[in-house]
Amino acid sequence: MGSRRHTWVRRLGAAWLAAAAVVGTAASSAAASAPTPTKSTAGPTPAELKRVDAHAEKQRERLRLPGMALAVVKDDEVVHRRTWGKDGDGKPITRQTPFLVGSLSKPITSTAVMRLAEAGSLRLDAPVRRYLPWFRPSGPSADRITLRNLLNQTSGLSERDGIAHADRFDNAPGGVERTARGLAGARTGAPPGERHEYSNANYMLLGAVVEKVTGQPFGDYLRKSVLRPFGMDGTLVDERDAERRELAPGHRYFFGHPKRFDPPYDASGVPYGYVGADIDDLSRFAVAHLGHGDAAARAVVSPAGLRELHKGTVPAGTSHRYGLGWRDDSFEGERVVWHGGATPGYHGTVVLAPERGLAVVVQDNAYSPQRDELLNATALGAMRILLGGRPAAASTDPMLDAMLTTVTVTAAVLALALLWSLFRIFRPSRGRPRGRRRIVVGAAVSVTGLLVLAVTAVYVLPRQVTVDLSEILLFVPDTGWLLVAIGVLATALAVTRGGLAVRACLAAPPLARTDPDAVRDRRQEARAGV
Template identity: 45%
Template sequence: MLVLVFVAGVVSGTAPAVAAAGAQDWSEVDAFVRGRLDATGTPGAALAVIEDGRVVHQRGFGEDGRGRAVTPDTPFLWGSLSKPVTGLAVMQQVEAGRVELDAPVRRYLPWFRLSDPEVSDRITVRHLLTHTSGIPASASGEIGDRYDNAPGALADAARDLARTEPADRPGGSYAYSSAGYAVLGALVEKVAGRPFGTYLHQQILDPLGMEHAVATERDFARERVAPGHRSVFGTPVRFDAPYDTSGVPYGHVGGSVKDLARFVRAELGGGALDGRRVLSAKGVAETQRGHVDSSADRYGLGWSVGTLEGTGERMVWHDGALPGHQAMVVMLPDSDRAVIVLQNAYHQLRAKEFADAAIGTAQLLSGAVPRTTPVDGFAVALPWVAAALGAVLLLSVAAPVLRRLPWRRAATRSRSRRRIVVTTLASAGASLAVAAFLWWLPSALGGTLPMALLWLPDVGWGLVTAIALALLLAVERTVLGVLDLRRGKRSAGDV
């Protein structure tokens, strides 16, 4: 039929028009992505669609953190999409015979340890790759996001795990851990004898033609990576963070959507692109195979593995985030298709909404109804709740001004000493309990207060303010109680 159409076009002189009509219309995809960006308040993003081993559509949306239009050449940081890159680097060492997946990590890094030496001795390379090492998820907050670019920063971060208490035996359970990937980066550094970022350039990024990829502090400066955006009371606010050499293996690889598309094409192509091979097809298949059950489907050696909702098609994917950046790759190997979305904003409590841009586009291209997650009312309300709590505590601290009024002084004189003591202890104790609860709350949610300040600044500063006011209130109530006792004693003496 295509031949007949083409012949008819030649005869009628309309062949070019027929060819143009055959081009795919991407307006529906672009409109969907634009809608998801509007829903999350994301200022800028880049999209790429890969089919049959080539990029068939790519474009930019909105502006970067410096007010420039986003294009397919705009650099972003990829967050945890660094993990598949690290997984590939480790597998290169496996195929070169320098590393064994089931060998103890201490064979390559004798200094590696957790607080339990016995557990440390049993952790293998595979355990780290599949997040089953026993290193708790909270360890990522303890050693991550330190923005350390000094020589040896990556190894120093991994060494700091010596203070970490293991959460389970190695191989016992899945616990997503960026800290484990920091150890893998240090392992590659040691085995390869060069800094991790340098290794990535020489063995993966440069061979795949990822010309503007970011894996070192120098790359970050050269590519002039624009600030991302954090949410402050629902408004995207620029966050101009420095680079973090200590976090490259788990979160600080970056580049344009064009760069990431070349990496994904190599993944879909069995480890090769444009005649350059970075890993065997068997090795790539091993990274994309689900090895363990995870919190989201199954996890391989750097990739999550599951099915695309609405079609049931096998899906190999990973998302990533840093304060101010979000990225996601969705690969559908059976149909040789992939979707990439990079965004210059992020909200930790609305992660699923940000992921909709890539997941929904993949569904749309596969003929399914695209996912659109409703706005999380809790995430929107939480900063305001923290601010309201701070306001209430501030009013409580200011309330003793009323004691200057005559009727308040009279009320104080009329109270018994026992009542003053009980009231003071109850008030101060309640204030200390509030401060302790607010300090504990981030850890109960799997983080720390410093992490809240970094990832959710409005909530974090609200908590810090409320904790400080609660402590101040406890001190104030104690002091006022002592003054009331003295005043009451003087009044009794006068009588």
């Protein structure tokens, strides 16, 4: 998963703020030179590394991170390494502490695909259906989706497709293919190559392609053909690895505070998000993508292949383009290639400056989409320092901040209203009785509005932003549980208000006394002196 920027979470924020208002009213062209194994001369100075540490420590304090690891790579050497804090089991973070790397799995998967392409086992511009005959999506020109479209996220498959099939925690044999087969009849939203839409679905299918071409489980091929040649011997690709390496729980945020979270490992999600690695292994991955390492590492993908992986070809944001599993950007006038990633509980970022032979690797054992920009800013800011600049300003997502505040206030108001209504059940109002018609109309409006609010909170809003409530609970648990609370409180309040209305109707004067004809007759009788 992540760092996918979680656009569904931002849409949730916008949709909830709008819905709350309604219900409340009612109730780069930089040179893409190939990485080269020739060492450059200038490396980070002690003063620069000291500033990197200070920046990382400030970020850790601001984010309340329980644990973090950082490495700076120059050519084929880790020239600086720091660890801070503790893992989810309370053990100190060390060089050997594994973290899940989230969507950093995507450049690892794309490396495996490029290796197969250079070996002639597959063609990047061949249709996906050549390798997966069961993949029969509908939509404009969907039969022409190629492996390259999957790699650069221009297949037309939607973010929703990726979310709906992600995070299955499936560790049984065949999980990668099972997950991919869930996309067999997906509908695309645009012709292949027309636009970039980040989706885990693309890399689910790539995992199945690798298995079909190699005849091996995806994790096994990845371990033997990419990870071991890179020297990444401790990397996690299945449940046994996670148990052997004692992968600790990560952390999710509740109202700004990280809380321990211990879901199962998800071997079916390795192609797009569930690789695990320690800081040393992820540093070796960075070394390999700078074009360095030993002969075995350099033999995995050629310099030309690395260049093709890194080169951005489609716009993917305000400042960068997306390549084959990498983001192609520039800082301080220098070209950088980077990617971030997250799972529920973990986050990581790798930033390369290929022309400088520099890389920064940062891993965190806490994650929230609300803090995605801030988390990426640790590694991105460190690279800016090494390139002679200063870290760019970063913050939590203001829309998500506003959403959390809004749902918190909504839940609190509903709770107070429910308490007041329950109080009224035991201490009825002694005021002047109202007419039944007024009671019925008022209760109908109130109950309808509350039921609409309940359904909106737990079903409509999640569906409007491409997810269901379970995904929100997984990644944004504070907001998710508040939405559940709103649904429960609004339903309970509707039932209570309905009960109060029934009791009030029973105590009200008969409708005949307030019937217009009866009132007219009584007035006529009074005038006649009867």
